[in-house]
Amino acid sequence: MAVGTHGESFMETDPPASRPARPGSAGGGRAEGPAGRDGSGGDLAGLARIADRIRAAVESVIEGKPKAVRLALTVLLAEGHLLIEDVPGVGKTMLAKALARSVDCSVRRVQFTPDLLPSDITGVSAYNQELREFEFKPGPVFANIVVGDEINRASPKTQSALLECMEERQVTVDGTTYALEPPFMVISTQNPVEMEGTYPLPEAQRDRFTARISMGYPDPAAELEMLDAHGGSSPLDRLTPVAHASDVRDLIEVVRRQHVAASVRQYAIDLVTATRKHPELRLGASPRATLHLVRAARAYAALDERDYVLPDDVQELAVPVLAHRLLPTAEAQVERRRPEQVVAELVRRLPVPAPGK
Numbered sequence: 001m002a003v004g005t006h007g008e009s010f011m012e013t014d015p016p017a018s019r020p021a022r023p024g025s026a027g028g029g030r031a032e033g034p035a036g037r038d039g040s041g042g043d044l045a046g047l048a049r050i051a052d053r054i055r056a057a058v059e060s061v062i063e064g065k066p067k068a069v070r071l072a073l074t075v076l077l078a079e080g081h082l083l084i085e086d087v088p089g090v091g092k093t094m095l096a097k098a099l100a101r102s103v104d105c106s107v108r109r110v111q112f113t114p115d116l117l118p119s120d121i122t123g124v125s126a127y128n129q130e131l132r133e134f135e136f137k138p139g140p141v142f143a144n145i146v147v148g149d150e151i152n153r154a155s156p157k158t159q160s161a162l163l164e165c166m167e168e169r170q171v172t173v174d175g176t177t178y179a180l181e182p183p184f185m186v187i188s189t190q191n192p193v194e195m196e197g198t199y200p201l202p203e204a205q206r207d208r209f210t211a212r213i214s215m216g217y218p219d220p221a222a223e224l225e226m227l228d229a230h231g232g233s234s235p236l237d238r239l240t241p242v243a244h245a246s247d248v249r250d251l252i253e254v255v256r257r258q259h260v261a262a263s264v265r266q267y268a269i270d271l272v273t274a275t276r277k278h279p280e281l282r283l284g285a286s287p288r289a290t291l292h293l294v295r296a297a298r299a300y301a302a303l304d305e306r307d308y309v310l311p312d313d314v315q316e317l318a319v320p321v322l323a324h325r326l327l328p329t330a331e332a333q334v335e336r337r338r339p340e341q342v343v344a345e346l347v348r349r350l351p352v353p354a355p356g357k
Contacts, residue, residue, distance in 0.1 A: 047255075047302055048302075053242040054243055055069055057101075061095075061234075061239060062098060064221070064223075064225070068213050071213050072213070073303065075211050076248065079182075081185060081186040082185070082211060083151075083206070083324060085191075088191055101239045103244070104241035109147040110148050112152070121162065122171050134174075141161075144185070145184075149188075149189055151188040151190050207289065211317070251302075254302060258301055258302055259307060259309070260294055263353035267314060272287075274346045275343070278346070281329065281342060282327050282328070282329045284326060296321055297309045319343050323343050324339070326339035
């Protein structure tokens with residue numbers, strides 16, 4: 001596994017002419033980052049400060065789950081969408097709502113049910129008798145953060161209403177296309193154990209989620225803190241925004257400028273390609289998965305105040321970004337082999353690129 005001391009070698013892999021311009025340098029665009037300081041170091045320092053505020057706000061509600069909170073923040077900065085899958089009562093919806101409330105932006109929540117219609121999500125054109133014309137009534141998808149609770153309880157027809165907005169950041173209703181204002185993120189929850197009255201997400205929908213995370217049960221100490229914090233009233237009611245939507249847009253611009261060496265990009269491609277050839281998988285990861293993996297690695301590195309990506313970042317994100325996109329063979333299912341295990345084995349088996357190559 002590559003270590004952090006090799007970071008400079010990965011940072012300097014590509015020739016200077018092919019590397020993206022650093023913030024504040026000639027041709028680098030804005031000279032000031034979200035913190036108002038010059039240079040990439042200032043941008044990353046500002047990103048870390050704002051990200052720490054958001055993370056602290058979310059962790060004031062979600063006790064004992066720092067890894068899940070960091071992954072959720074990583075997906076937000078990577079311009080992705082998050083699927084939270086776990087058993088009931090472990091805080092899936094609470095995490096989604098806490099992240100949404102910690103940013104001062106428009107937030108809409110949708111409770112997915114079997115009778116929900118696509119127009120209940122995207123909006124509908126209604127006839128205005130005073131104006132004698134149809135006018136568009138936007139649905140809840142017209143928000144910066146859309147929280148979809150128990151998404152697999154809606155029919156596939158309704159689930160498909162999210163396909164266009166998740167991939168293209170736009171909604172088409174009655175032949176008219178409406179752009180969605182950035183930042184735009186869909187955070188959905190689903191319960192993997194209650195199969196009665198649910199519809200499995202189709203492959204095209206799962207592939208649009210950048211990452212899937214599981215909350216897991218808290219340890220006894222965190223559960224004790226939860227009893228104290230949630231005993232009288234929910235800390236979610238006391239949560240106030242610690243960042244603005246404009247801050248998130250600035251942070252996303254910083255993440256986009258993160259440097260990814262050619263060897264690290266090739267490592268991500270090799271990892272995704274290996275899933276397509278694995279004998280225990282009948283469906284491997286798509287090219288979109290490769291793009292999401294690299295984007296998430298950029299955000300993950302930025303949260304560590306690094307302006308370059310290490311193979312460690314790719315390895316850390318491989319399971320949450322790739323596993324939910326894979327379909328095991330019938331034999332693997334009989335042997336109870338999970339896609340997460342396959343991805344973890346591929347990470348251990350594939351050679352890590354050497355620094356400076």
